[in-house]
Amino acid sequence: MSVAVKLEARRVAIKYRRQSTGLDLVAVDGVDLRIDDGEFVSIVGPSGCGKTTFLNAVDGLIAIESGALVLDGREIAAPGPDRAMVFQQPSLLPWRTVTGNVLYGLEMQHRGGEESRKTAARLIDLVGLEGFADSWPSELSGGMQQRVNLARALATDPELLLLDEPFAALDAQTRETMQQELLRIWGATRKTALFITHDITEAVYLADRVIVFTARPGRVKLDVRIDLPRPRDLRLKREARFIEYERTIWESIREEVLRTESRAQVA
Numbered sequence: 361m362s363v364a365v366k367l368e369a370r371r372v373a374i375k376y377r378r379q380s381t382g383l384d385l386v387a388v389d390g391v392d393l394r395i396d397d398g399e400f401v402s403i404v405g406p407s408g409c410g411k412t413t414f415l416n417a418v419d420g421l422i423a424i425e426s427g428a429l430v431l432d433g434r435e436i437a438a439p440g441p442d443r444a445m446v447f448q449q450p451s452l453l454p455w456r457t458v459t460g461n462v463l464y465g466l467e468m469q470h471r472g473g474e475e476s477r478k479t480a481a482r483l484i485d486l487v488g489l490e491g492f493a494d495s496w497p498s499e500l501s502g503g504m505q506q507r508v509n510l511a512r513a514l515a516t517d518p519e520l521l522l523l524d525e526p527f528a529a530l531d532a533q534t535r536e537t538m539q540q541e542l543l544r545i546w547g548a549t550r551k552t553a554l555f556i557t558h559d560i561t562e563a564v565y566l567a568d569r570v571i572v573f574t575a576r577p578g579r580v581k582l583d584v585r586i587d588l589p590r591p592r593d594l595r596l597k598r599e600a601r602f603i604e605y606e607r608t609i610w611e612s613i614r615e616e617v618l619r620t621e622s623r624a625q626v627a
């Protein structure tokens with residue numbers, strides 16, 4: 361049985377024009393990637409290697425310089441309702457309740473009404489916020505706000521969920537809880553997901569595949585299939601097979617960091 365390819369990146373290069381110097385900075389160069397429908401893929405790599413840049417291009421927020429980015433057979437040219445992004449900071453609207461925030465994306469797409477309110481209520485329950493539908497963002501903890509953020513991203517029923525270090529601002533305990541919750545929610549929705557993190561354990565725990573980017577300009581250095589059964593629980597993190605995956609990925613990133621450090625010393 362063949363699985364449909366959801367997202368394909370072919371030799372993607374992305375540049376920025378630096379305001380200070382007027383010179384180009386090549387952020388990513390030659391990213392090749394195929395992600396199947398329903399796959400959960402983590403991206404890791406050294407700081408500044410172009411992970412956020414790549415995700416923003418998939419979201420349609422920035423244009424690529426060359427190559428191709430294809431979602432469901434169509435080239436990505438602009439943001440669209442088939443994608444939703446979850447950022448590191450929850451970025452909720454403080455003057456809207458939890459329900460109001462979850463409804464926001466739907467309203468932007470002119471999809472208000474009774475049906476949307478039902479969708480919002482269902483998602484608020486799904487992310488574990490039953491009883492908080494009428495609360496204000498300022499009344500919620502960081503973890504709860506990030507749950508609202510996730511519900512808001514899911515509300516428009518996107519084809520592709522893009523997550524850029526969504527748990528980075530949370531404490532260690534809340535972070536693990538959110539990892540479990542995300543797996544539960546992902547199990548219930550089976551959205552194709554692209555998840556950026558600096559946390560190797562988190563990357564392995566969540567994903568079907570972990571992609572390691574090289575140092576800037578970023579491209580795919582390593583693509584590891586995480587062959588661990590689902591559903592997963594936190595004890596998995598202590599198993600030898602899990603630790604072996606972590607080690608492989610850690611060494612791959614370490615190699616990139618060392619390579620750039622020695623380059624900097626020569627310069």
Ligand SMILES: Nc1ncnc2c1ncn2[C@@H]1O[C@H](COP(=O)(O)OP(=O)(O)OP(=O)(O)O)[C@@H](O)[C@H]1O
Pocket residue numbers: 376377378385387405406407408409410411412413414576
């Ligand atoms: N708006 C911009 N203008 C110019 N350069 C940029 C811009 N945004 C990012 N860059 C540069 O592009 C490179 C890649 O940045 P990016 O934010 O994609 O990295 P990252 O892998 O997400 O890093 P981190 O892990 O620290 O979040 C960096 O060298 C950064 O300085």
Ligand SMILES: [Mg+2]
Pocket residue numbers: 411412413
């Ligand atoms: Mg980033």
